[in-house]
Amino acid sequence: MIEMLQKAVALAQKFGGEFADARFETQKAKQISVVNGSIRTFSSIERNGLAVRLKLGGAWGFASTTTLTSDAIENAARTAYKLAKTANTYSKEKIGIYETKPLKKKSKAKIKIDPENVDTDEKLKFVFALDEAQKATDKRIVSRTSNYVESLKNFELVNSSGSQLEWNEIRTHFSAMSIALDSGKRELGIETKGGTAGYELIKDTDPHVFGADVAKEAVELLSAVKPPSGLMTVIVDPEIAGVLAHEVMGHASEADEVIKHRSFLSEAVGKRVASNLVTMVDNGTIAGAYGSTPFDSEGTPSSRTVIIEKGIYKGFMHSLETAAALNSAPTGNGRTQDYNRRVWVRMTNTFFESGNWKLEEMISDTKEGLLALKAISGMEDPVGGGFQVRALKGYTIKNGEKKNLVRGFSLTGKALDILKTVDSVGKDFQLTAGLCGKGEEDYIQVTTGGPYMRAKIIAGGE
Amino acid sequence: MQELESLASLALKKAEKKGAKQAEAFILNGHMRSVYIEGSSPHLADDKFETGLGLKLCLGKRVGFASGTLHQERDIEKIVHEAYSIAKTSEEDPYFKSLPGAEQVRGEVKNVFCKETAEITSEEMIAKTMETVRVAEEMRRVKVPLGMLRLADYSLHIANSLGVKFNHRGTMVFTYFTAKATSDDKAGEGVEKEWSTRIATIDFERIGKTIASRALATLEAEPYKGELKGIALVDPVEASGLLWVIEFATNSEQVNKQRSPWTNKLETEVASNEFTVEDDGRYPGGIRSALADDEGVKTSKRPIIEKGVLKSYIYDSYNANIANAKATGNGFRRGTRSVEGAFTRPVACANSNLIIKPGNKTPKQIIGQIDKGVLVETFASPEVNPVTGGFSCEVRNATLIEKGQLTKHVKHALLTGNMYELLKNVAYVGNDVRIVESFVLPTIAFDGTTLVG
Numbered sequence: 001m002i003e004m005l006q007k008a009v010a011l012a013q014k015f016g017g018e019f020a021d022a023r024f025e026t027q028k029a030k031q032i033s034v035v036n037g038s039i040r041t042f043s044s045i046e047r048n049g050l051a052v053r054l055k056l057g058g059a060w061g062f063a064s065t066t067t068l069t070s071d072a073i074e075n076a077a078r079t080a081y082k083l084a085k086t087a088n089t090y091s092k093e094k095i096g097i098y099e100t101k102p103l104k105k106k107s108k109a110k111i112k113i114d115p116e117n118v119d120t121d122e123k124l125k126f127v128f129a130l131d132e133a134q135k136a137t138d139k140r141i142v143s144r145t146s147n148y149v150e151s152l153k154n155f156e157l158v159n160s161s162g163s164q165l166e167w168n169e170i171r172t173h174f175s176a177m178s179i180a181l182d183s184g185k186r187e188l189g190i191e192t193k194g195g196t197a198g199y200e201l202i203k204d205t206d207p208h209v210f211g212a213d214v215a216k217e218a219v220e221l222l223s224a225v226k227p228p229s230g231l232m233t234v235i236v237d238p239e240i241a242g243v244l245a246h247e248v249m250g251h252a253s254e255a256d257e258v259i260k261h262r263s264f265l266s267e268a269v270g271k272r273v274a275s276n277l278v279t280m281v282d283n284g285t286i287a288g289a290y291g292s293t294p295f296d297s298e299g300t301p302s303s304r305t306v307i308i309e310k311g312i313y314k315g316f317m318h319s320l321e322t323a324a325a326l327n328s329a330p331t332g333n334g335r336t337q338d339y340n341r342r343v344w345v346r347m348t349n350t351f352f353e354s355g356n357w358k359l360e361e362m363i364s365d366t367k368e369g370l371l372a373l374k375a376i377s378g379m380e381d382p383v384g385g386g387f388q389v390r391a392l393k394g395y396t397i398k399n400g401e402k403k404n405l406v407r408g409f410s411l412t413g414k415a416l417d418i419l420k421t422v423d424s425v426g427k428d429f430q431l432t433a434g435l436c437g438k439g440e441e442d443y444i445q446v447t448t449g450g451p452y453m454r455a456k457i458i459a460g461g462e
Numbered sequence: 463m464q465e466l467e468s469l470a471s472l473a474l475k476k477a478e479k480k481g482a483k484q485a486e487a488f489i490l491n492g493h494m495r496s497v498y499i500e501g502s503s504p505h506l507a508d509d510k511f512e513t514g515l516g517l518k519l520c521l522g523k524r525v526g527f528a529s530g531t532l533h534q535e536r537d538i539e540k541i542v543h544e545a546y547s548i549a550k551t552s553e554e555d556p557y558f559k560s561l562p563g564a565e566q567v568r569g570e571v572k573n574v575f576c577k578e579t580a581e582i583t584s585e586e587m588i589a590k591t592m593e594t595v596r597v598a599e600e601m602r603r604v605k606v607p608l609g610m611l612r613l614a615d616y617s618l619h620i621a622n623s624l625g626v627k628f629n630h631r632g633t634m635v636f637t638y639f640t641a642k643a644t645s646d647d648k649a650g651e652g653v654e655k656e657w658s659t660r661i662a663t664i665d666f667e668r669i670g671k672t673i674a675s676r677a678l679a680t681l682e683a684e685p686y687k688g689e690l691k692g693i694a695l696v697d698p699v700e701a702s703g704l705l706w707v708i709e710f711a712t713n714s715e716q717v718n719k720q721r722s723p724w725t726n727k728l729e730t731e732v733a734s735n736e737f738t739v740e741d742d743g744r745y746p747g748g749i750r751s752a753l754a755d756d757e758g759v760k761t762s763k764r765p766i767i768e769k770g771v772l773k774s775y776i777y778d779s780y781n782a783n784i785a786n787a788k789a790t791g792n793g794f795r796r797g798t799r800s801v802e803g804a805f806t807r808p809v810a811c812a813n814s815n816l817i818i819k820p821g822n823k824t825p826k827q828i829i830g831q832i833d834k835g836v837l838v839e840t841f842a843s844p845e846v847n848p849v850t851g852g853f854s855c856e857v858r859n860a861t862l863i864e865k866g867q868l869t870k871h872v873k874h875a876l877l878t879g880n881m882y883e884l885l886k887n888v889a890y891v892g893n894d895v896r897i898v899e900s901f902v903l904p905t906i907a908f909d910g911t912t913l914v915g
Binding site (some may be wrong): 035036038039040041042043044045046047048049058059060061062063064065066068069079080082083084086087090091092093095120121124128143146178179181184185187188229230256259260261262264267338340342376377378379381383384386388390407408409410412413414439440441458460461 | 494497498500501502503504505506507508509510511512513514525526527528529530532533538541544545548549551552553555556557584585588592605607608610612638640644649650651682689719720721723737799800802803806808842843845847849850852854855856858873874875876878898912914
C-alpha cells in the first residue's frame with residue numbers, strides 16, 4: 001500500500017498541493033457484550049480506507065475512499081485539491097507546516113498476548129464471569145452489563161516531506177455496569193479498564209472481584225443521601241482530577257484553540273495558573289496507557305508535554321500546523337479518529353502529577369467538606385475555563401472524618417479559581433481509559449487521571 | 463440501488479451456504495461532505511465515500527454480527543466467514559427468536575431525500591457557511607472561531623432470509639457554529655446547531671445572529687450566587703438532552719432489562735396532563751424518517767405519552783420478541799449527525815422521531831407568565847442520569863426571569879433537578895417546534911428546578 005500512498009502524495013503535489021499526506025488504515029475490532037446472563041452482542045468490525053490531505057494557501061482539502069483502485073485514489077487526490085482551492089479563496093492567512101526531517105520507520109505494538117491468538121471461549125468465559133459476579137453479589141441487582149472490546153489498527157502514512165511510516169496499535173478494554181433496585185429506587189455501579197495492551201490486561205484481572213465491586217457500589221448507593229450544595233472544600237479522586245486536567249485545562253491547551261482565540265489560556269504561558277503543588281502533563285509515551293501511540297496521525301513521534309509546572313503555565317500541545325503557527329515544535333498531538341476524519345490537535349494521556357499526601361491525611365485535615373468519587377461525565381469549556389463534572393457518589397467529611405455516603409452530584413466553577421485553591425495533592429495516582437470527543441464528535445482513545453486533590457469547588461446535589 | 467441489492471443478495475446466499483438458518487444484510491453507501499470553519503474562514507473541506515456491509519448470521523439461537531467496508535467481492539466472503547465464526551463459537555441467546563419477517567411496506571414519507579442537497583456543490587456549501595460568519599461578525603466584538611456544515615447523501619438496502627427487502631435513500635444536514643465575544647478580560651461563547659434533511663431549510667443568517675447575540679450576552683453575565691427554586695425555561699436543543707430520559711425509559715431494551723424506571727408503568731401517569739409525546743417514523747423531514755427502520759420493519763406513528771399517561775414502549779424486533787410484542791419500527795443503526803460507519807453497528811432500539819406536542823404560546827409569552835425562574839439557552843452538557851433521573855448541569859447561556867421579564871444574564875451555576883419528577887411538573891410547552899437529533903420539540907418550561915451558584 002505504501003506505493004499507492006506515494007502515488008497519491010505525488011499526484012497531490014502535481015495538482016498544486018504545497019504539503020500533502022496520504023494515510024491508509026485497517027481497523028479490526030471484536031466486541032462481546034453480555035447482559036443479564038446472555039450474549040447481547042458478539043460482533044466484529046473490519047474497515048479499510050485511504051485518505052488524501054492537501055494544503056493550499058490557507059486551507060486544507062481532504063478526500064477519503066473505501067475503494068482502493070488507482071482511479072479512486074487519483075480521484076481522491078484531485079478532489080482534495082479542488083476543495084482546498086475553493087476554500088482557499090476565502091482565506092486571509094496562509095497555513096504554515098512545521099518542516100520535519102523525513103522519517104522512515106516501522107513500529108510494532110509491544111504487547112504480551114495478541115488478543116487475536118486467544119480462544120473465543122476464553123474471552124466469553126471472562127465476560128460471563130463479570131456478569132455472574134455481579135449477579136451473585138446481591139438480589140437487588142436487577143440489571144447487569146459486561147463488555148469486552150479488542151481493537152487492532154494498522155497505519156501506513158506517506159507525506160510530502162519524505163516520511164514513510166508503518167505502525168500498529170492494539171488496545172483491550174472491558175467494563176461492567178450494575179443497576180440495583182429497591183423500593184422503586186434505582187442506583188448505578190460502573191467500572192472500566194483499558195490500555196494499549198493485549199490480552200494480558202484480562203489475564204491480570206480477577207473478573208469475580210471486578211464484577212462484585214461494581215455490584216456492591218450500586219447496592220451501597222441505594223442508601224446514599226442527598227449531597228450538600230454550595231461552595232465547599234472538596235477532595236476529588238483521580239478520576240475527577242483527570243476530568244479537570246483533560247476537559248478544561250487540556251482542551252484549552254490544544255494549540256488550535258489558541259490560534260482560533262478560543263482558549264482562555266492563550267496568554268497564560270509563564271504565568272501562575274495554579275498553586276505550586278500542581279503539575280500537569282500530556283504524555284503519549286506511557287507504556288500500556290490507553291491514549292499512548294508511537295506516532296500521531298501526521299507521523300510525529302509521541303512525546304511528554306509539560307503544560308503546568310509547579311503552578312506555572314508552560315505551553316501547548318501541537319500538530320504540524322499549530323507548531324508552525326506558534327513557532328514551536330510539534331508534540332505528537334495531531335490525531336484523528338479514523339481514516340476518514342480530519343487531523344487536529346488532540347490529547348493522549350493527560351493528568352496531574354502526584355504529590356505527597358495520603359488520602360487519610362487529607363480527610364483528617366478537612367474540617368468540613370466533601371469527598372467526590374468517580375467521574376460519570378464532564379464537558380470541555382476552552383473559552384470560558386468553566387469546569388463541570390458529574391460525580392457518581394461521594395462522602396461528606398466532618399471534623400476530619402468520612403461520614404455519610406451521598407448520591408450523584410455535579411462539581412462546577414472556574415478551573416483557575418479551583419486550581420489556585422489546591423492545598424494538598426495525593427500520593428496515589430491512577431489513569432482512567434476513555435474516549436474523548438472534540439466539538440461533540442471525532443472520538444479518540446485517551447486516558448485522564450491524577451492523584452487525589454483538595455480544593456474549593458461548587459457542588460450541586462441532585 | 464440495484465448494486466446494493468445484488469451485494470446484499472450475494473451476502474445472504476453465502477451465509478445460507480455456510481449453514482445459516484437466518485441472515486440479515488444491511489448495506490450502506492454514503493457520500494459525506496463537510497466544511498469546517500476555523501478562525502472565521504474555511505479551514506478544511508472534505509469529501510468522503512464509504513460503502514459497507516453489516517451481516518447478522520444466525521445458527522439457531524447462536525448469533526454473530528460482522529461488518530466491514532466493501533471494496534471487492536472477496537470482502538463479502540470475509541465478512542460472512544467472520545460472522546459465521548462468531549455465531550459458531552458463541553453461546554446460545556435464549557432471548558433470540560427470529561429476524562423480522564417480510565411485510566408490505568407501503569406509503570410515502572415526505573422530505574427525506576432532497577435532490578438539491580445531494581447535488582449542491584462544495585463551493586455553495588462553503589459560501590453558505592461564510593454567510594453565517596459574515597452575519598455574526600457584523601456584531602462588534604464577535605468572531606466565529608468554529609463552525610461546521612455536513613451533508614450526507616446515502617442509500618441503504620436491508621434484506622434478510624425471511625424475505626425482507628427494503629431500499630431507502632436519504633439526505634442529512636447537520637450544522638454547528640460557535641461565536642466568541644470578547645471584552646477587556648471577559649470572553650464567552652454562543653452556540654447554535656441545526657438538523658434537517660434539506661439544505662434549503664437551514665437559515666444561515668439566523669444562525670449567525672443567534673450565536674452572536676448569545677456570545678455577547680455572556681459578557682454581561684455575572685456569577686450566580688445563592689439558590690433559586692422555580693421554573694426553568696429550556697431551549698429546544700438543550701431540552702432534547704434532558705428529555706432523552708423519555709427515550710431511555712420507553713426503550714424496550716431498557717424495560718426488558720429492568721433498567722427503565724417506567725418498567726410496568728403502562729397506563730400510569732408519568733408526566734403532566736398537558737404533556738403528549740408520539741414516536742413518528744414517518745414525520746416529514748425527520749432525520750430518521752423512512753418507510754421502514756434499519757431492520758426493514760415498517761415505521762408508524764405511535765402514542766408514547768398521552769396527556770401525561772404512558773401509553774406504549776418502543777420495540778426493535780429482538781426486544782419485541784422478548785416482550786411478546788410487535789416490533790414498532792424502532793431498530794436503528796443510523797446516527798442523527800452522520801451515517802458514517804452505520805453498517806458497523808448492530809441494530810439498537812431507539813426513537814425514530816420523538817414528537818413533543820407543541821403548546822400555543824411563544825417563548826416570549828411564556829416568559830411573561832413566569833414569576834421566578836431562569837431561561838437556559840445553553841448548558842455545558844445537558845446530561846441526565848437516565849436510571850435515576852437526577853441531573854445537575856452547568857449553565858453557559860442563561861438569563862434570570864423575574865415577574866415576567868428577562869433580567870440578569872448569569873453564569874457559573876448549576877441547574878439541578880430530577881427529570882422524572884420534572885416531567886410531572888411541566889409548566890408550559892412552547893409553539894416554536896424544531897427538529898433536534900431524533901426529537902421534534904419546542905421550548906419547554908419545567909417547574910421545580912433549582913439553580914445553585
